[in-house]
Amino acid sequence: MxxxxxxxxxxxxxxxxxxxxxxxxxxxxxxxxxxxxxxxxxxxxxxxxxxxxxxxxxxxxxxxxxxxxxxxxxxxxxxxxxxxxxDCCRYNAIIPDLSKGDNRVKWRRLEAAKRRVFYHLDLLRLPRGNASDGLYPPLSFDFKEDPTTWSSDTGSYVTTAVLDEQEVVMTGHLNGKITINIREADPVEREKLRVQFGEPHRSLIGHYRHEIAHYYWDLLIRGKREEAFKDVFDDHNNPTYSFAMQQYYQYGAPQDWANRFVSAYASMHPWEDFAETFSAYLEMTAALDTAYHMGLGGPQIPRVYPGADFDAMVSAYVRLGTALNEMNRTMGLKDLLTRSLLKPVAEKMRFIHRLIEEAQTNPGCRPPDSATI
Ligand SMILES: [Zn+2]
Ligand SMILES: [Zn+2]
Ligand SMILES: [Zn+2]
Ligand SMILES: [Zn+2]
Structure with a gap:
């Protein structure tokens, strides 16, 4: 930025x-x-x-x-x-109930993170749109909360989701619709979930990057590049997503996941591998863009734009990560850049890099008119 x-x-x-x-x-x-x-x-x-x-x-x-x-x-x-x-707010289908508690504060945080991600998607000239733009699937956002009822005992709203797990709002993507449980906009709740799932980071911007990746799979790969996708990420039809998910939650990630995947969760199924890798690519290019504009890392930090040299970006990112992690450790904070970019992971990211380049020339996709780089 x-x-x-x-x-x-x-x-x-x-x-x-x-x-x-x-x-x-x-x-x-x-x-x-x-x-x-x-x-x-x-x-x-x-x-x-x-x-x-x-x-x-x-x-x-x-x-x-x-x-x-x-x-x-x-x-x-x-x-x-x-x-x-x-062009950020027009995609909202459901917003939080603003009469309740601090929902407006949560909504403001959700919108701020969305704007930041959209700015970056425009920088990369990635298309996005809904039915009126002629793009399928139509992109939209639902910001929802777990159902609550008023408790006169506590004098506050209490969630009913704990009574019936079916009612829990799952953060996820389906046919262009990205749903975010607004609980994620509460830093205390989010930290609890981060620890529960053993994640190095958990952030709103990270949720958007992951879920929008599923949208781009539907927009740019489904029915268009599925064979090329399989060559890099394996067959998304075998095993089925539901079987892979059940296996993952029963047995966890393979011991050696870090040699082949950008995160443990990426090992679940090729679709999640794509979403995690795409998200890591957005993280890398956003970090390099910020470093470039802030003068961090010296003249070797490449400018981010579609068509930039991928290998130069990866090596600059690794160097930048080493420096920023040491800085964070100096300040007693968690590592800032936690992804390992071993060769198998970097090659999957190269696929994403090429996919984004190709999206510029795909006549079915319309990048924003005047994205500045
Ligand atoms: Zn002024
Ligand atoms: Zn707006
Ligand atoms: Zn996912
Ligand atoms: Zn102007």
């Missing part, structure tokens, strides 16, 4: 909605794809503060009325000021 610059020259960060120095409102402009000061007001609309752009803008509905977004939409595309969704 890069930083941005306000009209007053103050540095802006990706999540900002106001400049801490001059107090101007800021928003992400879809025309120049920068976070900028926005001049104007909601009654007459805004203008992008980037002098080279100056696009007429309206705030995303979720920015204007809900305070969970900082993106704008082009004024020429909106019917009514402030009543349209940006």
């Amino acid at each position: 890069r930083t941005f610059t306000c009209s007053c020259d103050e540095t802006l960060f990706f999540d900002n909605s106001q400049c801490v120095s001059c107090g101007r409102e800021v928003g992400f402009c879809p025309a120049c794809r920068l976070l900028v000061a926005i001049h104007g007001n909601q009654a007459i609309g805004y203008r992008c503060g980037n002098d080279d752009c100056g696009a007429a803008l309206s705030k995303c509905y979720n920015y204007q009325f809900e305070g969970v977004c900082n993106r704008c939409v082009l004024l020429e595309t909106v019917g009514e000021l402030g009543k349209n969704f940006c």
Whole structure:
């Protein structure tokens, strides 16, 4: 991730909605794809503060009325000021019940992580869309919570999911719909789950990267590149997903999983191997993009863009990881980069790299028009 610059020259960060120095409102402009000061007001609309752009803008509905977004939409595309969704929020099908507890706080965290992932997908010029974009499967998001009932004993909502396991909301992907249990947006709950599953990290951004990978399998591989996929990840039809899942939860990952897979979970089934490897590729390219823009790692850090040299990225990432892990250990924190990129794993990542390159030229996919690199 890069930083941005306000009209007053103050540095802006990706999540900002106001400049801490001059107090101007800021928003992400879809025309120049920068976070900028926005001049104007909601009654007459805004203008992008980037002098080279100056696009007429309206705030995303979720920015204007809900305070969970900082993106704008082009004024020429909106019917009514402030009543349209940006290119991140427009995919939401179900949002949390905002009358309850701290659901708005959780929703804000969920949207912030989604925007960051979408920014990166645009950087890689990966297509995404729904039925109106002519893409199948249509991408959408459900943010759901386990069912609760009001308990007069405790004076709070209590989950009924513990009474009936069938009611638990599973974070996952099905036919383009990504469901996230909003419990994941509670850092205490998420840490409990991380420890329970023995994961090195567990984050909202990580959930998006994993689940969107399943979406890209459906969009870019199903019925198009399945044979090439099998050559690298093995046969996704044999064993069946349900059998593989049952085996994994009964016997766990093979002892030597780290020699062949990017994570223990990746060993469950080729679809999960793909999702974990795709997610690791997004992690690598996002970390390199941030290092490049922040000046970490010196001149050998390659710029991330479709078509960048894969081997140069992997070796730069390994070097960067060594340095950042030592820095974290210095500060008494967990290792930052935990993936081992042994050759079999790196070769699967090379498949992902080529897949993303090919997505640029696939006429059935439409990358964003003006992604900046
Ligand atoms: Zn400013
Ligand atoms: Zn602009
Ligand atoms: Zn929005
Ligand atoms: Zn998965």
